[in-house]
Structure formats: C-alpha cells, structure tokens
Amino acid sequence: KNQVEQSPQSLIILEGKNCTLQCNYTVSPFSNLRWYKQDTGRGPVSLTIMTFSENTKSNGRYTATLDADTKQSSLHITASQLSDSASYICVVSAGTGTASKLTFGTGTRLQVTL
Amino acid sequence: EAGVAQSPRYKIIEKRQSVAFWCNPISGHATLYWYQQILGQGPKLLIQFQNNGVVDDSQLPKDRFSAERLKGVDSTLKIQPAKLEDSAVYLCASSSVNSVYEQYFGPGTRLTVT
Numbered sequence: 014k015n016q017v018e019q020s021p022q023s024l025i026i027l028e029g030k031n032c033t034l035q036c037n038y039t040v041s042p043f044s045n046l047r048w049y050k051q052d053t054g055r056g057p058v059s060l061t062i063m064t065f066s067e068n069t070k071s072n073g074r075y076t077a078t079l080d081a082d083t084k085q086s087s088l089h090i091t092a093s094q095l096s097d098s099a100s101y102i103c104v105v106s107a108g109t110g111t112a113s114k115l116t117f118g119t120g121t122r123l124q125v126t127l
Numbered sequence: 128e129a130g131v132a133q134s135p136r137y138k139i140i141e142k143r144q145s146v147a148f149w150c151n152p153i154s155g156h157a158t159l160y161w162y163q164q165i166l167g168q169g170p171k172l173l174i175q176f177q178n179n180g181v182v183d184d185s186q187l188p189k190d191r192f193s194a195e196r197l198k199g200v201d202s203t204l205k206i207q208p209a210k211l212e213d214s215a216v217y218l219c220a221s222s223s224v225n226s227v228y229e230q231y232f233g234p235g236t237r238l239t240v241t
Contacts, residue, residue, distance in 0.1 A: 017169075056131070056218050056232030057170070102169055114183075115230075117169030 015040040017105050017118035025124045030093055034121045036086040036103030044106040044113055048077050048088045051100045051120070060088070060101075093125045129153065131233035133219050139239045145207040148236045152200070152221030158182075160230065161194055161204050162218040170218055176202060209240045 017038045026032050038046070045064045049057035061070045061077040063086070069078050074091045090097055103118040132151040140146050152159050157178050162170035173192065175183040178199040187194070191210070196202040206213055216237050220230040 054234070054237075056220070056234050058232070059229065062229075104169075115172065117171070119167065119169045 015105070015107055015114070015116040017103055017116045019101075019103050019118040019121050021121060022119070023122040023124070025126060026093055028093060028095055028125050028127055032090050032093060032123065034088045034090075034101050034103075034123070036088070036118055038084050038086070038103070038105045038116070038118075040084075040105040040107045040116050042107055043081065043084075044109055046077075046079055046086050047104045047106070048075070048086075049102040049104060051102055053099070057102055090123075093123075095125050095127070098123060098125045131219055131221055131231055133217075133233035133236055135236055136234065137237050137239075139241065140209055142211055142240050143208040145205065146209055146238060147203050147205045148217050148219075148238075150202045150204070150219030150233060152202070152219070153223075153231055155223060156221035156231075157199070157224045158222045159196055159202050160218075160220040160222075161202070162220065164216045164218055164235070166215070173204070206238075209238075211240050214238055214240045 020035045045062055047062045048060045050060050051057040060075050061072050063070050063079045065081050076089045079086045100120040100122050102120040105116050107114045134149050159176045161173045163173050164170040173187045174194045176196045179196045194204045216235040218235045219233045222230045
C-alpha cells in the first residue's frame with residue numbers, strides 16, 4: 014500500500030528562524046514528489062515538484078530535497094515569516110499519465126510567531 | 128488565468144439531508160478531481176474525471192455520494208443522505224492533459240453536518 018508519512022505533525026517557530034519538515038514515502042512506481050502549502054481555509058498550492066533524478070529544488074525561501082534511495086524528502090524554510098504559517102503537505106505520484114495516483118501525507122502544521 | 132472556482136464556500140446541514148457542491152475548473156483542463164479532506168488529514172481522492180468520463184471512483188462511497196461532469200467542464204458532487212462523518216472540506220482540482228501532475232486546487236467547500 015502506498016503511504017506518505019510526514020513529521021513533525023506540528024511545529025511552532027519564531028519569525029526569522031529556519032525549519033525543516035520531513036517526508037518519508039513508500040510509493041511505487043515513483044514518479045514525482047511535490048510539496049504543497051495550504052493556508053487555512055484555502056486549497057493547497059504547489060511549492061516544488063521533483064522527479065526521480067532531481068535531488069534539490071528551490072522556490073524562494075523554500076528548498077526541497079529528495080533522496081530517492083532512502084525515499085525521503087525534506088522541505089527547508091529559511092528566514093521564516095508570519096505568512097509561512099500554514100500546513101505543508103507532501104504528495105507523491107505513482108505511475109504516469111492519466112493513470113497516475115497521488116498519495117497525500119497528513120501534513121505538518123507550521124505556526125510562525127513573533 | 129482564473130483559478131478553480133467552487134461554491135458554496137461553507138455549508139451547514141443536518142444529518143440525513145442532501146447537499147451539492149459545484150466546481151468550475153481552469154479553462155481547458157480536461158481532468159477534474161474531487162477530494163475529501165477531513166480536519167487534520169491530507170486530501171483523499173473521491174473521484175477523477177477525464178473530460179466527462181470517470182477515470183477513478185474507487186474511494187467514492189457510492190451509496191451516498193454521486194458526481195457528474197456532463198459537458199466535460201463544470202462538475203457537481205452530491206451527498207444524499209449526509210452523515211456526521213461527512214463533515215470535511217471538499218476540494219476540487221483540475222489539471223491539463225499535458226501536465227496531469229500539476230493539479231490546481233480550488234478554495235474548497237467546508238461542510239458541517241450536525
């Protein structure tokens with residue numbers, strides 16, 4: 014069964030600090046991994062997408078890494094801002110084309126405080 | 128480019144009542160998805176359409192849930208009769224044929240069943 018596990022479940026950090034969110038997956042056949050940001054009351058918005066051959070990708074202050082051998086990914090947020098407060102969801106895609114299946118993690122809820 | 132539109136944004140009903148949600152995907156997106164997101168969990172795929180045909184409805188509780196996309200554009204998701212455990216956010220997403228991994232989510236409809 015395809016699974017995506019995220020840790021920690023929730024996190025509180027001070028504004029300006031860095032943080033790293035973790036994602037472990039057992040998905041086959043692996044196609045790509047995506048990190049989404051979901052603000053309260055809104056739908057998820059894609060931050061990064063990585064395929065098997067990519068091991069790092071950045072989007073502003075967000076940097077995602079992928080280790081396809083250990084099936085782990087991390088999302089690093091640099092110099093956090095209050096607007097980073099949201100849930101971050103790791104999503105892994107199996108298969109290709111219209112037959113691809115997405116497996117969602119349960120998310121990490123990040124709160125950035127003053 | 129307009130995003131995925133959903134309505135209503137919020138709905139409160141009593142158990143055993145019926146409810147319907149509407150989704151208008153991004154123009155030109157052939158694939159449309161309905162997800163159920165229970166509080167504290169990641170989204171769970173209910174049904175996937177390719178134009179007006181169903182690709183995957185394996186996790187749709189067909190005894191009470193139904194969905195249609197008659198003209199291959201807008202879609203409606205119906206629950207009849209609702210149960211308390213149906214309280215969740217219902218997300219609609221769409222993607223183009225050329226990039227099925229790039230799903231764009233709507234803001235969701237928050238359903239509360241009392």
